[in-house]
Amino acid sequence: MPALNPVEKFRHEALLYSGWAEFVAGTVPFIREGVKAGEPVLVVESVDKIEMLRIALGDETDAVLFANMAEVGSNPARIIPAWHEFVSRHAGTGRRMRGIGEPIWKERSADELIECQRHESLLNVAFGHGEPWWLLCPYDTEKLDAAVIDEARRSHEFITEGSEARRSEIFRGLEASGAPFDVPLPDRGTSVGEIAFGVDGLGSVRSLVARHANAAGLHRERVEELMTAVNEVATNSVRHGGGGGSLRIWQEHVALVCEIRDAGRFNDPLADRQRPSPVHSAPRGLWVANQLCDLVQIRNFANGTVIRLHMRRLPTHRLSVVSDAQDYTPLN
Amino acid sequence: MGVADIWLDFWTGKGPGIDELADAAIRGGRIYADKQLVVTRTLEPYGLCFSGEIDITNSKAVPQALSLAFVRNGDMHLDVSGLIFCDISGIRSFVDAAEAMDEGHLLLHGLPPLLQKVMTVTGWSDMKSLVICHCAAVGR
Numbered sequence: 001m002p003a004l005n006p007v008e009k010f011r012h013e014a015l016l017y018s019g020w021a022e023f024v025a026g027t028v029p030f031i032r033e034g035v036k037a038g039e040p041v042l043v044v045e046s047v048d049k050i051e052m053l054r055i056a057l058g059d060e061t062d063a064v065l066f067a068n069m070a071e072v073g074s075n076p077a078r079i080i081p082a083w084h085e086f087v088s089r090h091a092g093t094g095r096r097m098r099g100i101g102e103p104i105w106k107e108r109s110a111d112e113l114i115e116c117q118r119h120e121s122l123l124n125v126a127f128g129h130g131e132p133w134w135l136l137c138p139y140d141t142e143k144l145d146a147a148v149i150d151e152a153r154r155s156h157e158f159i160t161e162g163s164e165a166r167r168s169e170i171f172r173g174l175e176a177s178g179a180p181f182d183v184p185l186p187d188r189g190t191s192v193g194e195i196a197f198g199v200d201g202l203g204s205v206r207s208l209v210a211r212h213a214n215a216a217g218l219h220r221e222r223v224e225e226l227m228t229a230v231n232e233v234a235t236n237s238v239r240h241g242g243g244g245g246s247l248r249i250w251q252e253h254v255a256l257v258c259e260i261r262d263a264g265r266f267n268d269p270l271a272d273r274q275r276p277s278p279v280h281s282a283p284r285g286l287w288v289a290n291q292l293c294d295l296v297q298i299r300n301f302a303n304g305t306v307i308r309l310h311m312r313r314l315p316t317h318r319l320s321v322v323s324d325a326q327d328y329t330p331l332n
Numbered sequence: 333m334g335v336a337d338i339w340l341d342f343w344t345g346k347g348p349g350i351d352e353l354a355d356a357a358i359r360g361g362r363i364y365a366d367k368q369l370v371v372t373r374t375l376e377p378y379g380l381c382f383s384g385e386i387d388i389t390n391s392k393a394v395p396q397a398l399s400l401a402f403v404r405n406g407d408m409h410l411d412v413s414g415l416i417f418c419d420i421s422g423i424r425s426f427v428d429a430a431e432a433m434d435e436g437h438l439l440l441h442g443l444p445p446l447l448q449k450v451m452t453v454t455g456w457s458d459m460k461s462l463v464i465c466h467c468a469a470v471g472r
Binding site: 225 | 459
C-alpha cells in the first residue's frame with residue numbers, strides 16, 4: 001500500500017474494499033506502520049473483523065486498541081465523542097495517531113445510514129483543525145450500494161482503491177461538511193399521538209410519551225430515558241425555538257419515534273456530539289438525547305428545526321470494552 | 333449534623349435564618365410547594381427532601397430552596413428518592429450547590445437510576461463535592 005506518508009493534520013480517508021482479502025490488505029499494513037512508528041492505534045470494527053485483524057497482526061495485536069463498532073456506533077452520533085476521547089488522550093505527546101472506523105454496513109437501516117453519512121462529514125468539522133491523526137474508513141463495495149460509495153467520495157478527502165491512494169475529486173470540503181443539514185425526513189408510519197406544547201405543556205408531553213412508549217412495549221427504563229430525551233428537546237423548543245413546538249409519535253418496525261418540531265434554528269453542527277464540560281453551563285439536552293436514544297435525527301430547515309428521537313423496542317447493546325489487552329473505554 | 337448544630341449555625345449566622353426555621357416549624361418543614369413539586373426540610377440528617385417533578389416550570393425554585401438550606405462548610409443531604417421526574421436544569425441546580433461548597437459535601441440519597449445515568453453521561457457524577465449515596469433514602 002503506497003502513499004503511507006506521515007500526516008501533519010487530520011487525514012480522513014475512505015478505503016474501498018471488496019472481500020476479506022482486500023480488507024486485510026488495506027488495513028493490516030496501515031496498522032503495522034502505525035505500531036512500528038509508536039503511534040497509538042484504535043480500531044473500531046465489527047467483532048468478526050476484530051478477530052480477523054488480531055489473527056493477522058499476531059504479536060502486534062497487543063499494541064492496538066479495539067472497540068466494537070456495533071456498540072460504540074449503534075447510535076452514529078456517539079462515534080465522534082469516542083474518537084475525540086482517543087485523540088485527546090494522546091494529544092500533546094508529539095505522536096501522531098491512527099484509527100480505523102467502519103460505521104456503515106449493509107444491515108444499517110435507511111435512517112441509520114443517512115445519519116452515518118452525516119457523521120462521516122462531521123468528522124471533517126470535528127477534527128479538521130485539530131491534532132494530526134489519520135482515520136481510515138473501510139467501505140465494502142461488494143455489499144454497499146453505489147450511491148453509498150459515491151457519498152463516501154464526497155465525505156472523505158482521500159480515497160484508497162486497490163493499492164492506490166489519492167485525493168477525492170468530489171470531496172465536499174470542510175465548510176460544506178458542516179453546513180446545516182436539511183436532507184428531507186421521509187414520512188413513516190401513522191401518528192399515534194400528537195400534541196402542541198408551550199411552557200406549561202411539558203407535563204402533557206411526558207405523559208403522552210410515557211403512554212405510547214409503554215403501549216409500544218418499551219422496557220420501563222427505556223420509557224423513562226425516552227421521556228427525558230423528549231422533555232429536553234421540547235424544553236429547548238420552549239427556550240430557543242419560539243416558545244414551544246409540536247410533538248408527533250409513531251411506531252416503526254423496530255422503534256418508537258418521537259418527532260419535535262419548532263420554529264428555532266441553530267447553526268452548531270456538532271451541538272449534539274461534543275461532550276459538555278462538567279463545570280460549564282453549556283446546553284446538554286441534545287448530548288443527553290444522543291446518550292439515551294438509539295438514533296437522533298436533527299434537521300435545520302429554513303422554517304425551523306425538526307428532531308426525531310428513535311427508541312428501539314428490543315434491548316440494544318451498551319458501550320463496552322472489547323480489547324482485553326488495554327483498559328480503553330471509548331465512552332462510559 | 334444534628335439539630336443543635338443547626339441552631340449553632342443559626343446563632344453564628346452560617347445556617348438558616350429565624351424566619352425560615354420558624355416557617356419550617358409551622359408548616360411541618362415544607363419550604364416549597366407547587367402543583368408538581370414539594371420540598372421539605374430535614375434535620376436528621378440536615379438537608380432537604382424533594383418529591384414530585386422538576387421541569388422548566390419550576391426549575392428556578394430548586395436553587396432557591398437549596399439556598400435556604402445551604403451550608404458552606406458542612407454536609408447537606410438531599411433525599412431525592414421521591415423525584416418522579418427531574419430535567420437536566422434541575423440536576424444542574426444540585427451540581428451548582430455542590431460546586432459552591434467549600435469543605436462539605438452534597439449527598440444525594442435515593443437518586444433514581446435514570447438520574448444517575450444522566451449524571452454519568454454529563455460527567456457530573458465525578459464531582460468531588462457531590463456524593464451519590466447508595467444507602468437507603470433518609471429523612472422521609
